Amino acid sequence: MTSxxxxxxxxxxxxxxxxxxxxxxxxxxxxxxxxxxxxxxxADRTGFLxxxxxxxxxxxxxxxxxxxxxxxxxLADEPTGNLDSTATVEVLxxxxxxxxxxxxxxxxxxxxxxxxxxxxxxxxxxxAFVDQTRMTADSRGSLGKLIGLGSE
Amino acid sequence: xxxxxxxxxxAKEPSQGYQLRARLGEALGSLGEELNAGHIYVVLGRxxxxxxxxxEEPPExxxxxxxxxxxxxxxxxxxxxxxxxxxxxxxxxDLAEFHLKLVAATQAGLADPVSIIDTQRRxxxxxxxxxxxxxxxxxxxxxxxxxxxxxxxxxxxDLRWLEVCERSWARRKDGS
Numbered sequence: 092m093t094s095x096x097x098x099x100x101x102x103x104x105x106x107x108x109x110x111x112x113x114x115x116x117x118x119x120x121x122x123x124x125x126x127x128x129x130x131x132x133x134a135d136r137t138g139f140l141x142x143x144x145x146x147x148x149x150x151x152x153x154x155x156x157x158x159x160x161x162x163x164x165x166l167a168d169e170p171t172g173n174l175d176s177t178a179t180v181e182v183l184x185x186x187x188x189x190x191x192x193x194x195x196x197x198x199x200x201x202x203x204x205x206x207x208x209x210x211x212x213x214x215x216x217x218x219a220f221v222d223q224t225r226m227t228a229d230s231r232g233s234l235g236k237l238i239g240l241g242s243e
Numbered sequence: 244x245x246x247x248x249x250x251x252x253x254a255k256e257p258s259q260g261y262q263l264r265a266r267l268g269e270a271l272g273s274l275g276e277e278l279n280a281g282h283i284y285v286v287l288g289r290x291x292x293x294x295x296x297x298x299e300e301p302p303e304x305x306x307x308x309x310x311x312x313x314x315x316x317x318x319x320x321x322x323x324x325x326x327x328x329x330x331x332x333x334x335x336x337d338l339a340e341f342h343l344k345l346v347a348a349t350q351a352g353l354a355d356p357v358s359i360i361d362t363q364r365r366x367x368x369x370x371x372x373x374x375x376x377x378x379x380x381x382x383x384x385x386x387x388x389x390x391x392x393x394x395x396x397x398x399x400x401d402l403r404w405l406e407v408c409e410r411s412w413a414r415r416k417d418g419s
Binding site for chain 2: 212224
């Protein structure tokens with residue numbers, strides 16, 4: 092998945108999708124195979140030029156575009172590559188809501204924080220398989236100790 | 244939790260225990276839920292004994308329940324807050340212990356360092372997952388999000404170091 096910027100520069104947001112309606116569908120999630128309300132949250136940005144969108148928003152456009160055909164699997168290559176931490180969290184939230192609505196995502200990333208949100212983690216080095224981990228469910232409760240918040 | 248944290252939170256204005264807890268909660272977000280609710284009153288009691296905080300007089304005729312007490316900083320308490328703010332302190336990650344574990348295990352032939360590193364990495368990834376999920380649950384630009392960003396970044400740094408360790412120990416294993 093790439094950020095929408097290079098493709099969208101001249102045409103503006105809605106034209107990239109062929110028709111404004113397709114964009115609205117993609118953005119609203121109405122016609123997508125995701126639960127109602129699970130959207131990329133850009134309905135109020137329809138018709139905006141890419142330059143008027145933040146990095147995180149452009150990435151959400153790219154994700155919306157990837158979802159238009161209702162794919163079985165979304166492949167995301169370095170989806171948070173050029174994003175700051177706030178925009179990274181924004182994209183991860185969207186991935187989580189897509190995942191919860193049943194979408195399968197395959198993400199390639201160098202960022203440990205992105206990798207750590209996956210259910211199944213396969214580590215590669217120099218093109219070769221290194222390790223596979225299944226991440227267990229939420230185990231919060233020990234985080235406080237990490238930052239010295241545990242009771243005395 | 245350090246006494247100085249409670250002391251510094253009290254520096255804003257004379258407050259009741261629950262108000263201090265609300266300030267802590269805002270600053271810590273979901274991490275604050277792990278704090279024992281009564282802990283702050285224990286700390287306030289200790290600070291009172293050492294003369295760093297004092298109690299405001301209750302209005303006439305009212306009894307003073309523990310959770311209604313209004314605390315304020317004494318001059319000694321204020322001085323302690325200023326001193327604390329100017330101190331340079333930083334939590335120290337215990338990298339040497341883990342490093343020596345690898346060295347000793349290898350020298351004695353007790354365990355495979357690479358599998359020790361693997362176990363450690365999985366544990367750190369699990370913590371990173373928890374921290375990242377907690378961060379996703381906090382509003383953008385909140386105090387709590389900022390703290391969790393720090394937790395996430397530290398864990399990422401530790402994981403990068405483990406990767407370097409793994410490369411190095413794996414290479415030595417192959418060479419021997």
